[in-house]
Amino acid sequence: MPKEGTVKRFSKPGAGKMRKQVFYDNIAGYLFISPMLILTVTLVIIPILLSGVISFSDWNFVSGIDGFHFVGLDNYTRLVQDESFHRSLVNNLIMIAVVPVAMFLALVLAALINKATYFKTFFKVIYFMPFISSFVAIALLWRVLYHPSNGPINGFLRSVGVDNPPMWLADPKYALISVMIIMVWTSLGFNMVIYLAGLQNISRDLYEAADVDGASQLRQFFRITLPLLSPTSFFLLITGIVGSFKVFDLIMVLTGGGPAGSTSVIVFYLYEVAFVNLESGYASAMGIILLILILLVTLIQWVGQKKWVNY
Amino acid sequence: MRSIKLSRVIVTLFMGFAGILFIMPFLWMLSASFKPELDVMKYPIQWIPKTWNMVENYRQVWAGAVPFSLYYWNSIKVTLMSTALSLIISAMAAYGFSKIVFKGRDALFLLVLATFMIPTQAILVPQFIMYRWLGLFDSHIGLVLLAASGVLGTFLLRQFFLGIHDEIIESARIDAAGHWTIFSRIALPLVQPALATYMILRFIWTWNDYQNPLIFLRSDSLFTLQLGIRKFADFSGEFYSLMMAGAVSAILPLLIIFIIGQKQVIEGVAMGSVKG
Numbered sequence: 001m002p003k004e005g006t007v008k009r010f011s012k013p014g015a016g017k018m019r020k021q022v023f024y025d026n027i028a029g030y031l032f033i034s035p036m037l038i039l040t041v042t043l044v045i046i047p048i049l050l051s052g053v054i055s056f057s058d059w060n061f062v063s064g065i066d067g068f069h070f071v072g073l074d075n076y077t078r079l080v081q082d083e084s085f086h087r088s089l090v091n092n093l094i095m096i097a098v099v100p101v102a103m104f105l106a107l108v109l110a111a112l113i114n115k116a117t118y119f120k121t122f123f124k125v126i127y128f129m130p131f132i133s134s135f136v137a138i139a140l141l142w143r144v145l146y147h148p149s150n151g152p153i154n155g156f157l158r159s160v161g162v163d164n165p166p167m168w169l170a171d172p173k174y175a176l177i178s179v180m181i182i183m184v185w186t187s188l189g190f191n192m193v194i195y196l197a198g199l200q201n202i203s204r205d206l207y208e209a210a211d212v213d214g215a216s217q218l219r220q221f222f223r224i225t226l227p228l229l230s231p232t233s234f235f236l237l238i239t240g241i242v243g244s245f246k247v248f249d250l251i252m253v254l255t256g257g258g259p260a261g262s263t264s265v266i267v268f269y270l271y272e273v274a275f276v277n278l279e280s281g282y283a284s285a286m287g288i289i290l291l292i293l294i295l296l297v298t299l300i301q302w303v304g305q306k307k308w309v310n311y
Numbered sequence: 312m313r314s315i316k317l318s319r320v321i322v323t324l325f326m327g328f329a330g331i332l333f334i335m336p337f338l339w340m341l342s343a344s345f346k347p348e349l350d351v352m353k354y355p356i357q358w359i360p361k362t363w364n365m366v367e368n369y370r371q372v373w374a375g376a377v378p379f380s381l382y383y384w385n386s387i388k389v390t391l392m393s394t395a396l397s398l399i400i401s402a403m404a405a406y407g408f409s410k411i412v413f414k415g416r417d418a419l420f421l422l423v424l425a426t427f428m429i430p431t432q433a434i435l436v437p438q439f440i441m442y443r444w445l446g447l448f449d450s451h452i453g454l455v456l457l458a459a460s461g462v463l464g465t466f467l468l469r470q471f472f473l474g475i476h477d478e479i480i481e482s483a484r485i486d487a488a489g490h491w492t493i494f495s496r497i498a499l500p501l502v503q504p505a506l507a508t509y510m511i512l513r514f515i516w517t518w519n520d521y522q523n524p525l526i527f528l529r530s531d532s533l534f535t536l537q538l539g540i541r542k543f544a545d546f547s548g549e550f551y552s553l554m555m556a557g558a559v560s561a562i563l564p565l566l567i568i569f570i571i572g573q574k575q576v577i578e579g580v581a582m583g584s585v586k587g
Contacts, residue, residue: 028490029413036404036465037419043460044426047437054436061440109329118323125573126330129337132569132576134519136537137558140544141340144551147352152339155354188333190580197581246430249521253541267432275526280436287433298428 048291055284062278075285085286087261088269091176092245095265098183099240103233105184106191111225113192114199124196128189135186139253142182143169169255172262179254179263183247191236198232199225231305238301242294266290337562344368344556351551368556375553377546379560381532382539386518389451389535393458393517398510401464402502406494408465409472410480423462435526442527449529457527458517464509467579471505472498508579511572518565536561 055075059068079085113123130138145153146168157165166174202225210220248267251257257264257272266286274283331338338358343351347364350357373379407413408420438457439448447453475498483493499506521537528534534542540557547553569576 025411025490026413029407029411029416032407032411032490032494033404033419035400036462037423039400039456039460040423040426040462042441043438043457044429044434045422047434047441048426048429050437050440051434061436061443109326112322112326115322118319121573123326123330124577125570126334128569128573128577129334129566132515132519132565133562134521134537134540134565136519136521136540137561140540140554140558141336144343144351144554145336145339150352150354152352152354152356155352155356159354185333185336193577193581246432248432249519249537252521252525267430270432271435271526274436274439280440283436284433287430287436290430291428291433294428294430 051284051287054281055288057281059281060278061280071281075282076289078282079285079289084261084264084269085266088264088266091263092265094176095180095183095244095247096241098180098187098244099237102184102187102191103236103240106188106236107195107229107233109188110192110195110199111221114196124189124193127192130186131189133186135249136253138182138186139250142178143254146178170259172260175255175259175262179251182250182254183244186250187240187243191240194232194236195229198229202228234301234304238297238304241297245290245294245297266293340555340558343552344559346552348550348552351555364552368552369560371547371553372543372556372560377539377543379539379543379557382534382536383560385451385533386536386539389454389458390514390517392451392455394510394513396455397459397461397464397513398506400459401509402468402499402506403494404465405468405472406490406498409469410475410477410493410498411490423465426462427466431522439526448527449533451533453527454523454535457523458513458520464513467509468502468505471502475501504575505579507572508575511568511576512579514568515565515576 056070056072057068058071058074109123109127113120145151148154148165148167148170151168153168154165168178169175206224206228207220210224215223245265246267247265248271251263251265251268252271255263257268267290270283270286270290273279273286339356342356342358342360345363345365345368346357346360347362350360350362404423408416408423442448442453447456479497480493483497488496519537520535521541524535524538528538540561543557544554547557
């Protein structure tokens, strides 16, 4: 096995030819990656560096360059005291609960579909549908479904004898839960497809051996399936947590952070501060904090992959 | 294994029931878009409309006060251009990072990979300012460049290029083929399934994107469909049948693309994640 990605340079006599080849390879390499690199550097790397700089200022982008003053750590200390930011952060942390719930449901469905169903493709397509639909359309749909007085969900609840069904999105106590139900619904298909791929990688021999030893189906699931899926579960947990910090479209269209800030999350509050209140410095500080949070989760992933996952 | 046939049927039936429950919101949406407004919120739900008002509802959406067809066209334009550009530059970069040896390659790849972690919201403010300076604000080109600046395609396609044996490339080089020839004649055809997967995914993501158009577009004539439905919803207020007809119009084309390419999308998503 040659090391991946190394093209063995064919050996022709003459060091000059070799040098030419190396020179040509360098040029070609840079030319091939340059369009991507230029875009990424301009639109991602420079902006994140600028974000870092702006976060130490009281600038707003309406005032132009003259209005730029460094204020040290003021924006960051303000974040520590900001009630709205606290609530958004707490809401984000509560939302993480969506991830294990969706994973559990997806695993049960994947195991059933994998083991015991006809029409596998059909089921995959059905569960994947919300994942490919636009969040704007989904938000509009659920706004109607959740309608407190005569929406279909409460209509159903009343018909089965719930006299005072929750007001869902209109009630600050239930609004976040309502959003989380939609998040489970949209992420279920993705989780299920990944689990199905993981299940296909488990060798059948293990189950046959367990059958011979007389292990029950349930025992097989907990002793073989679950441990062997741990890398998949871990991957889903991390991507799910990172993803839950980035939910913007849904919140924006569904609730606009309301009622009374009960569904505001960091990315939504950041948008409000930046584009409604026009506080660029403060918004940038929030962006940097968000980046640090996501870096922490990713760090856990690196460490965790070595420690807790059994391959 | 023939003895479990019956249990398989039972599980299939159970799963079918769960599946119907799962897509009920979609069925409700479709059914609501066919009804007159008065019947939408009636309980028990009329899954099959008693009175049909489909033509009128969709006519209101497509030929009403909000220029829906213009938004549709804008979305098609931005999505096609984004997908094409993203595909070309991602494939080129993926080839460079996997099949060409050059100075600083791995360091640069790490740099590109690191941008994965940056949440888009954290760079909105500087991007916005830069776009104002560069004159890319309020233009479709600006949106296309933003969509193409994602590194996921590079990462995904690189995984597949790595699977091409170096001997193939080497023998092509002995025949004095340049990198561009190898890339376009040999490497690309070999990773066609991966290209199709990334193409469909990019299409879906760009089509559904709400955040970028919201922040980087100002003129109504440039609005994409996602901004359009939002506007239409605000405009038609409590007319849920019209709102649902708008939502159906936004989801349907994607659904068709997805059902045609479902194998590619589902396998691509699974492969890109499980391998990584």
